[in-house]
Amino acid sequence: MRHRTRRGQSTGDSGAPAWMTGEIPAVGDEAAKPADEDTPNVTPNVVKRVERPAAEEKPAVAAPVQPEPEVEPEPVVAAEPEPAPTAPEPEPAPADPIADADAAAAVAALQEVPTEAPSAPATPAWHDDHDDAERAKQKAADEEKRAKDEAAAKKGEDKKAAKQAKKDAKKQAAVAADEMPKSTTGRRLAKIATALVVVLALVAGGGYVAKRQGWLPSFVTNALKNKKDFSNTAGTEDVLVTIPDNSSLTNFGQILEQAGVVGSVDAFIKASDGKALSGGVYKMRKGIPAATAVEMMTGTDNRVGRLVVPEGVQLEAKRGVDRKTIPGVFDLIADATEVELNGKKVGVTVEQLEQAAKTASADELGVPSWARKGVAALPGDYRRLEGLIAPGTWEAVNPEASAAEILNQLISDSSRRYESWGLLTGNKSGLSPYEVLIAASINEREVRHPEDLPKVARVILNRLAKNQRLEMDSTTNYTAAETNIDVHGDNYKADTQWNTYKIFGLPPTPIATVGEQALKAMLDPPKGNWLYFLTVDKNGKTLFSENFDEHVRKRQIACDNGFLKTGC
Known part of the structure; x- marks a missing residue:
């Protein structure tokens, strides 16, 4: 395998620099070159060792210099024994014991040979290659350091952003917890407060279901109960309260509490003492004791909106041969809805009902599909609704509703009643x-x-x-x-x-x-x-x-x- 010989490297067995073996003259020793350049054995130059100043001392041991790619040498100015104009000194090379020794020998050789110094002596090829390699290493190190610095800066920015986000999150948590204490006890209390908030939310949004299902412990439900009760038996003002059929005493209490009649559901349940109460519309007073409310709902004196329609009566009142008048359906509705609230009369009149029966649309009146053709045949006549209100009892006709709304309620309920009796499914008469x-x-x-x-x-x-x-x-x-x-x-x-x-x-x-x-x-x-x-x-x-x-x-x-x- 062939090996390339570096510039200035000896071709002999010693491997020493060529100018040390005499193969080429030392720097500035061109005049001493033998006449016969072909003579292989040339007396080597005598090299004196020169002590370098203490400031220039380098480590005693260093790793051997690895071969580097060839780089064209740049001219530098070597030190002269005597003052003379020189080019700018080259930058100091990295520490290298071999290079230091060679440089000292070169200086000694110049002192031994009294020749005129050249204006621009050449730098040894081996030294120039070493400098190029060191500069490349330094450049690579600088690039690596710059990359690390950029990465560190970016990492620092990320840490700063993360720290700020964490800080903001803590701040929001602190606001949500109303400046929770930082102590262990404070944190424990904060957790308890949060749990109570969740329980209260369940009670407000679905507490009733939770209670019915037995999800909440009894001590929680008891603690959350409102046991307020009013003391003014006269109350503050009139109010109508509608209780649906088949309501429990709890339902009664909830509706009355929401209407402002009683102070709490618990107070009403205790006052009712298990009494059976009927659903319907009641004229009540706001802000009364629960016991007074129970008393007002026990009898019929405060019941309004209760309508009883008998069989075989017409919409209008009819007088018999015995001079007795049989009230019509419209009269019964007017009587059931008539009530005075806070000095003002409330309810619908017979005239209002007749007018609605004449002018309101079939949709507004709740006319069933099977009766619409017959109703449409008598426009402007209230008797077109005759027979569409079935006999029966309505416990809660709203006195504050309009005439058309009341008729709609009664006709809609009646059509369902007729149909439940088989009007549409059990008809064998041959009639519509x-x-x-x-x-x-x-x-x-x-x-x-x-x-x-x-x-x-x-x-x-x-x-x-x-x-x-x-x-x-x-x-x-x-x-x-x-x-x-x-x-x-x-x-x-x-x-x-x-x-x-x-x-x-x-x-x-x-x-x-x-x-x-x-x-x-x-x-x-x-x-x-x-x-x-x-x-x-x-x-x-x-x-x-x-x-x-x-x-x-x-x-x-x-x-x-x-x-x-x-x-x-």
Whole structure:
């Protein structure tokens, strides 16, 4: 393997610098060069050792210099024995014992040979290569240090940002905890306070569920109970309170507490002492003792909005032949909602109800789909709602609601009631649901005893099937100023859509409220050929006939009993 010889390196076995072995002259010794340059054995230069100043002392031992790539030498100025103009001195090279020894020998050689110093002596090639390598190492070290400094600076900035973020988080935590103490005891108390906040949040947002499910311990629920109670039995002002049906005493207490009637649920439950109370609308006083509230809700004196609609009544009041007036549905609603609150009258009137029945839309009134066609046939007539309010009891009609809102509530509830009785699912009459309601209302008004309802329903269906006029007194009385079972005179001849002595088929609307028995009798009446029926006495005894002659004979019984006078 061939090895490259560095510039100035000996080709001999010694490996010493060439100028030391005599292969080339020493620096500045060109004049002493032998004439025969080809002579291989040249007397070596004598090198004297020169002591370097103490400031220039270097470590005694150093690692050998590794070969470096060739670099062109740059001229430097060597030291002269005598003062002379020189070029700027080269920068001191890194410590190297071999280089120090060689430099000392070179200085000694110059002192031995009295020659004229050159103006720009050359630097030995081996020294120049070493300087280049050291400069490269220093540059690399500088670059490495600069990279480390940049990394450290960046790391410092990251630490600073992280420290600031941590500081901000601590500050926010301190604010949220309301400057929690830094001591161990303080931190423990802060944790307890946080737990209490969570418990209170559960009570406020879902504490009722937690209590019902038994999730909260009894000592927590007891501690959180409000046991406040008022002492002023007169209270401060009137207020209406609505209690839903089937409410528990706890529900009562919660509603009353929210309305400002009682001080707490706990106080009301204790005062009620397990009494059974009814749901509904109550006129109460704010700020009264729980015991006073229980007393006011025990009787009926403070109940408002309780509506009872009987079977077989019309929307409007009707006076009978006995001069007694039967209140209509509108009268019953007005009476149920009338109340005075803090000196002001509250509730709806009959006139307001009639106006709403005339003008409000079917949607506003809650009219069911199966009745809308019939309702639309009588625009501007409040009687278009006849029969759509079923008999029954409403415990909580809001006196502060509008007429249309109240009618909507009653009609919507009634339609569900009718449907639950089988109006849409158990109809075997052959009539539409609305027609069934009309026919059932006639049945309701004609019959006194429930056991006669199915046979009267069959009479109605048989006459309709034969296209025979119904000729029912109840339909004639519907529009009469005064009802009379013995129809005669103007009422008999009245030219109205409801007078079945004049018209064929059913009237345009029901003529009264329809009870469950009358409706079910109309939905599925028994088989029979009856075409006539007649009440023959004041006890309501009813006789049925399949033909007119039989009916006439039975009618005479009513005349004999003095029950009928017309036609006797």
